[in-house]
Amino acid sequence: QVQLVQSGAELKKPGSSVMVSCKASGGSFSNSSINWVRQAPGKGLEWMGGIIPIFGTPNYAQTFQDRVTIIVDEFTTTTYMRLSSLRSEDTAVYYCARSPFRGGIQHTWLDPWGQGTLVTVSS
Amino acid sequence: SYVVTQPTSVSVAPGQTARITCGGKNIGSKTVHWYQQKPGQAPVLVVYDDSDRPSGIPERISGSNSGNTATLIISRVEAGDEADYFCQVRDSSSDPYVFGTGTKVSVL
Numbered sequence: 001q002v003q004l005v006q007s008g009a010e011l012k013k014p015g016s017s018v019m020v021s022c023k024a025s026g027g028s029f030s031n032s033s034i035n036w037v038r039q040a041p042g043k044g045l046e047w048m049g050g051i052i053p054i055f056g057t058p059n060y061a062q063t064f065q066d067r068v069t070i071i072v073d074e075f076t077t078t079t080y081m082r083l084s085s086l087r088s089e090d091t092a093v094y095y096c097a098r099s100p101f102r103g104g105i106q107h108t109w110l111d112p113w114g115q116g117t118l119v120t121v122s123s
Numbered sequence: 124s125y126v127v128t129q130p131t132s133v134s135v136a137p138g139q140t141a142r143i144t145c146g147g148k149n150i151g152s153k154t155v156h157w158y159q160q161k162p163g164q165a166p167v168l169v170v171y172d173d174s175d176r177p178s179g180i181p182e183r184i185s186g187s188n189s190g191n192t193a194t195l196i197i198s199r200v201e202a203g204d205e206a207d208y209f210c211q212v213r214d215s216s217s218d219p220y221v222f223g224t225g226t227k228v229s230v231l
Contacts, residue, residue, distance in 0.1 A: 044223075044225045047219075062218060097166075108156070111171070
């Protein structure tokens with residue numbers, strides 16, 4: 001069974017950047033899609049982008065295209081999400097989640113999810 | 124971009140059936156997944172590909188998808204079903220992962 005473990009909470013100042021990590025263990029890694037989803041306090045889920053490690057080319061949501069970078073280290077099975085030019089509205093819990101590759105198909109459901117990383121942006 | 128709407132809240136008595144809808148233009152032609160999220164926890168997949176259940180999810184949770192509405196059905200509701208539920212749609216015309224607005228299920 002795949003498990004995703006994320007890095008700890010971060011407190012950042014407006015205008016700075018944050019990098020959150022997501023380490024995968026168990027199951028297949030290279031051909032599954034690792035995605036990043038955020039949730040502002042009391043709000044819904046918002047997809048930010050994803051990457052398939054074997055290909056290495058990320059796909060970003062239009063909303064975050066200019067500020068997000070997703071990279072992967074296949075050797076350590078760790079995916080990183082960097083969000084730049086932080087503002088108070090970026091205060092949220094950031095999750096990584098896997099979309100599996102099975103039977104020759106890249107599926108689109110997200111399972112499992114990491115435990116979440118709280119990023120607080122405040123001066 | 125593709126828009127998916129859910130009712131803000133649904134209230135149901137224990138033992139009754141909760142129906143949570145996910146509306147979108149011609150959503151029946153797309154694949155819908157559902158997640159349960161309890162306070163302070165990460166979302167958990169409860170239905171994938173419209174109506175399939177991951178291992179460990181009880182049979183009283185089911186899904187359907189047709190026309191402009193996908194539906195998550197929770198039969199014989201229990202107190203432990205109280206949570207937020209989100210639908211997610213794969214859309215080829217915009218961002219690939221689109222989430223519904225979420226529905227809070229309250230057990231009376």
